[in-house]
Amino acid sequence: RASPTSRRSSSASPVRATIAGVDQILAVEENFFTSYAVDDGKELWQVDWPGSSGGDASCSQPVPLAGDRVLLSKGYGAGSKLLAVTRDGDNWTAGELWSKPVLKTKFSNVLVRDGLVYAIDDISAQCVELETGKSMWKKRRNPAIGHGQNILIGDLIFVLSEEGEGILIRASPDKYEELAAMPMLTPEGITWNNPALAGDLLLVRNNLEAAAFRLPLASDPLTTAAATESNDANDAKSR
Numbered sequence: 001r002a003s004p005t006s007r008r009s010s011s012a013s014p015v016r017a018t019i020a021g022v023d024q025i026l027a028v029e030e031n032f033f034t035s036y037a038v039d040d041g042k043e044l045w046q047v048d049w050p051g052s053s054g055g056d057a058s059c060s061q062p063v064p065l066a067g068d069r070v071l072l073s074k075g076y077g078a079g080s081k082l083l084a085v086t087r088d089g090d091n092w093t094a095g096e097l098w099s100k101p102v103l104k105t106k107f108s109n110v111l112v113r114d115g116l117v118y119a120i121d122d123i124s125a126q127c128v129e130l131e132t133g134k135s136m137w138k139k140r141r142n143p144a145i146g147h148g149q150n151i152l153i154g155d156l157i158f159v160l161s162e163e164g165e166g167i168l169i170r171a172s173p174d175k176y177e178e179l180a181a182m183p184m185l186t187p188e189g190i191t192w193n194n195p196a197l198a199g200d201l202l203l204v205r206n207n208l209e210a211a212a213f214r215l216p217l218a219s220d221p222l223t224t225a226a227a228t229e230s231n232d233a234n235d236a237k238s239r
Helices: 221-238
Strands: 015-019 020-028 029-039 043-049 063-065 067-072 077-089 093-100 112-113 116-120 124-129 135-140 151-152 156-160 165-170 176-183 195-196 201-205 209-214
Touching: 015 063, 020 043, 043 093, 043 151, 116 151, 151 176, 151 195
Parallel strands: none
Antiparallel strands: 015 020, 020 029, 029 043, 063 067, 067 077, 077 093, 112 116, 116 124, 124 135, 151 156, 156 165, 165 176, 195 201, 201 209
16 A cells, blocks of 8 residues: 555545545545545545556546445546445445446546436546446547536536537436537637536636636526527417
8 A cells, every 4th residue: 555645646636525424535646546534634545546647647536425435437448436435433445336447537527417427438428327337328429529528507418528519418318319519619729628607607718718608597587488489489380
């Protein structure tokens, strides 16, 4: 086991979580995934997790889940792993529930909703069953998503492709269902940056520029009125 002082950090942000009733920090490091107690920084538990800043950097955050479980994911062919953490006094164990070549997230993070995990697997969109790691669907899109980013908004997934295209996908295990797509940033740039949603403002950027888009909200009366008028018009045409 490597000592904490000899470890190198990864590109993944640490995550604070309560596991087995203990407040702790989950940190992805080079070749390790380690948990530290919040109050005194003591190492609680550790598992091997491949990673090297020189060739296969770890960028995805660990995801704490109900039932004292943690989901890890990584690109460069590594895939993902679901851990179950148990505690007996001062003794901790992180057992592997499954480990599979799915959810190969290179620069992005996974999205968890209703027992399913959505992610950019290498350059494809993928949906995986959380309990088993079974792939429900996988879609290689053209133009490609590339090493883009994604965020979950209700039952929708917003994907920002590596070339700056915004893609809206329904979060469903049944199939890949693309609802809309539009260019949002210059394709000459490299979009490895996370989008951010603040109220009705969607903020996106790449290495060359940044942009803000104002989005309609479901509770917006103007949006509701427009949708009602559109439905009324369609009903009139069908009669």
